[in-house]
Amino acid sequence: MDAGTGVARGTVVSAEDLEAFLVREFPQAFGPGRPHSVVSVGYRTATVRLDASEEHLRPGGTVSGPALMMLADVTMYVALLGQIGLVPLAVTTNLSINFLRKPPPGAILADARLIKLGKRLAVGDVGLRAVSGEDLVAHCVATYSIPDR
Amino acid sequence: MDAGTGVARGTVVSAEDLEAFLVREFPQAFGPGRPHSVVSVGYRTATVRLDASEEHLRPGGTVSGPALMMLADVTMYVALLGQIGLVPLAVTTNLSINFLRKPPPGAILADARLIKLGKRLAVGDVGLRAVSGEDLVAHCVATYSIPDR
Amino acid sequence: MDAGTGVARGTVVSAEDLEAFLVREFPQAFGPGRPHSVVSVGYRTATVRLDASEEHLRPGGTVSGPALMMLADVTMYVALLGQIGLVPLAVTTNLSINFLRKPPPGAILADARLIKLGKRLAVGDVGLRAVSGEDLVAHCVATYSIPDR
Amino acid sequence: MDAGTGVARGTVVSAEDLEAFLVREFPQAFGPGRPHSVVSVGYRTATVRLDASEEHLRPGGTVSGPALMMLADVTMYVALLGQIGLVPLAVTTNLSINFLRKPPPGAILADARLIKLGKRLAVGDVGLRAVSGEDLVAHCVATYSIPDR
Numbered sequence: 074m075d076a077g078t079g080v081a082r083g084t085v086v087s088a089e090d091l092e093a094f095l096v097r098e099f100p101q102a103f104g105p106g107r108p109h110s111v112v113s114v115g116y117r118t119a120t121v122r123l124d125a126s127e128e129h130l131r132p133g134g135t136v137s138g139p140a141l142m143m144l145a146d147v148t149m150y151v152a153l154l155g156q157i158g159l160v161p162l163a164v165t166t167n168l169s170i171n172f173l174r175k176p177p178p179g180a181i182l183a184d185a186r187l188i189k190l191g192k193r194l195a196v197g198d199v200g201l202r203a204v205s206g207e208d209l210v211a212h213c214v215a216t217y218s219i220p221d222r
Numbered sequence: 223m224d225a226g227t228g229v230a231r232g233t234v235v236s237a238e239d240l241e242a243f244l245v246r247e248f249p250q251a252f253g254p255g256r257p258h259s260v261v262s263v264g265y266r267t268a269t270v271r272l273d274a275s276e277e278h279l280r281p282g283g284t285v286s287g288p289a290l291m292m293l294a295d296v297t298m299y300v301a302l303l304g305q306i307g308l309v310p311l312a313v314t315t316n317l318s319i320n321f322l323r324k325p326p327p328g329a330i331l332a333d334a335r336l337i338k339l340g341k342r343l344a345v346g347d348v349g350l351r352a353v354s355g356e357d358l359v360a361h362c363v364a365t366y367s368i369p370d371r
Numbered sequence: 372m373d374a375g376t377g378v379a380r381g382t383v384v385s386a387e388d389l390e391a392f393l394v395r396e397f398p399q400a401f402g403p404g405r406p407h408s409v410v411s412v413g414y415r416t417a418t419v420r421l422d423a424s425e426e427h428l429r430p431g432g433t434v435s436g437p438a439l440m441m442l443a444d445v446t447m448y449v450a451l452l453g454q455i456g457l458v459p460l461a462v463t464t465n466l467s468i469n470f471l472r473k474p475p476p477g478a479i480l481a482d483a484r485l486i487k488l489g490k491r492l493a494v495g496d497v498g499l500r501a502v503s504g505e506d507l508v509a510h511c512v513a514t515y516s517i518p519d520r
Numbered sequence: 521m522d523a524g525t526g527v528a529r530g531t532v533v534s535a536e537d538l539e540a541f542l543v544r545e546f547p548q549a550f551g552p553g554r555p556h557s558v559v560s561v562g563y564r565t566a567t568v569r570l571d572a573s574e575e576h577l578r579p580g581g582t583v584s585g586p587a588l589m590m591l592a593d594v595t596m597y598v599a600l601l602g603q604i605g606l607v608p609l610a611v612t613t614n615l616s617i618n619f620l621r622k623p624p625p626g627a628i629l630a631d632a633r634l635i636k637l638g639k640r641l642a643v644g645d646v647g648l649r650a651v652s653g654e655d656l657v658a659h660c661v662a663t664y665s666i667p668d669r
């Protein structure tokens with residue numbers, strides 16, 4: 074973290090600015106009382122937490138597949154914005170997810186890592202795990218198209 | 223449709239029973255006032271409609287990526303249940319989606335087709351289009367694991 | 372087919388020019404005595420045939436997975452070149468394939484269809500089947516990056 | 521490595537037995553004078569090296585996409601056999617690969633890691649890199665179906 078700016082080493086946006094941007098862009102997902110929160114942003118990485126509310130749950134308290142897909146997508150997006158700045162037009166072009174285990178009840182953490190950051194395309198993978206465990210519950214690879222700047 | 227049973231040719235469940243099952247299993251998604259509805263179920267196919275509510279929309283009225291992913295997933299599930307019956311334990315193991323165009327405002331239709339129906343695994347693809355257009359807005363391939371019966 | 376040019380309706384390259392290009396670019400794959408041949412090229416579609424030689428076979432005469440992946444990739448490439456012309460720098464960025472059934476012995480046909488043709492990206496799907504059957508043996512979705520022109 | 525058996529800790533097959541099995545099953549790929557060789561097998565991991573011969577190269581000495589797909593597939597297979605033993609009927613059901621950078625000339629290393637090893641399905645990811653560099657040239661996720669034992 075560079076003193077005075079709040080921008081973590083290797084990133085171009087402070088976590089605060091990123092969070093404020095997400096609250097504006099995804100008001101149902103981020104913000105006070107909302108289920109998603111940014112845990113950390115680093116050099117080509119990000120971790121986002123999902124405290125699932127009723128709408129994300131299946132019977133038994135398990136987080137649903139679509140909620141895991143959305144969490145993976147948004148975590149990749151956070152890792153990308155940490156590198157390229159607040160570019161609202163970056164769009165997901167492909168997302169592939171493997172569901173590995175039924176998640177135990179409770180919050181989910183998603184750890185994203187960019188494996189390519191090109192001029193036009195960014196690719197990353199995301200591991201999703203329960204806060205209460207180490208095994209991955211899902212694993213995702215996604216591609217983003219980056220607009221000309 | 224076989225007279226008297228409501229079960230379409232080549233399927234094992236009537237659309238009514240399927241809808242009732244979905245309302246029980248996904249109460250946030252299906253049922254009166256809910257955004258998803260089964261349009262049709264046929265031999266290895268299904269069509270589901272999404273009338274997106276506020277929570278599925280991005281600024282500009284465009285349906286969000288996660289909402290499209292969920293629609294694709296649920297449509298494949300409907301096509302599968304039409305073949306194997308109401309097996310609640312069939313689970314998505316892999317889902318890969320390409321986002322092709324920004325959807326125009328309005329309802330989205332998803333057309334799923336099973337391309338393999340094995341004892342353990344089913345694979346299908348899903349084309350997603352706006353009711354107001356012909357071009358695909360997204361295309362998805364998904365795999366389901368079928369429990370031993 | 373426009374009389375005199377050999378260019379099929381809705382494409383910009385004649386099948387002859389395309390084949391000649393492929394022989395130059397993939398000399399191990401196309402050309403006299405080589406296993407791949409272009410069957411047809413149409414508007415956003417192409418069909419390529421693989422007469423597998425020893426190197427593509429597994430014990431029992433079954434075409435190997437990597438040979439099917441290569442066939443899918445090259446068929447998409449042919450469909451794309453039929454639309455954008457002989458652009459050797461178009462590159463595959465993502466390829467996802469599901470292996471559905473063990474192929475019976477004999478030649479394999481791949482039918483590709485572009486589902487998006489943008490300025491920067493093209494996406495298509497490919498169904499692979501034995502000449503002796505109708506069931507798909509594999510199904511593939513691939514994305515190509517198109518260089519600035 | 522357990523003294524006397526040659527079986528690495530956390531695996532059930534010695535590298536020698538695994539190599540001998542691969543030479544039998546993929547005679548074009550493994551063995552003296554063949555391009556693929558097992559570098560290491562560990563707990564849920566494997567590394568395989570490709571010294572590309574003429575048939576794997578594109579103009580400029582770059583390893584072709586299909587050669588990278590095959591390398592990724594076989595490396596996952598090696599990691600899996602290290603865990604479940606020499607089960608020739610394990611088959612790839614899905615393979616998704618992102619091509620990230622043009623590989624520099626020279627050998628390619630593939631590092632596979634199983635992220636799920638279930639009774640019926642195994643899932644893993646594979647990073648492919650040039651021996652001369654650190655950046656990934658491709659990244660792959662694959663699923664194998666494991667026969668009943």
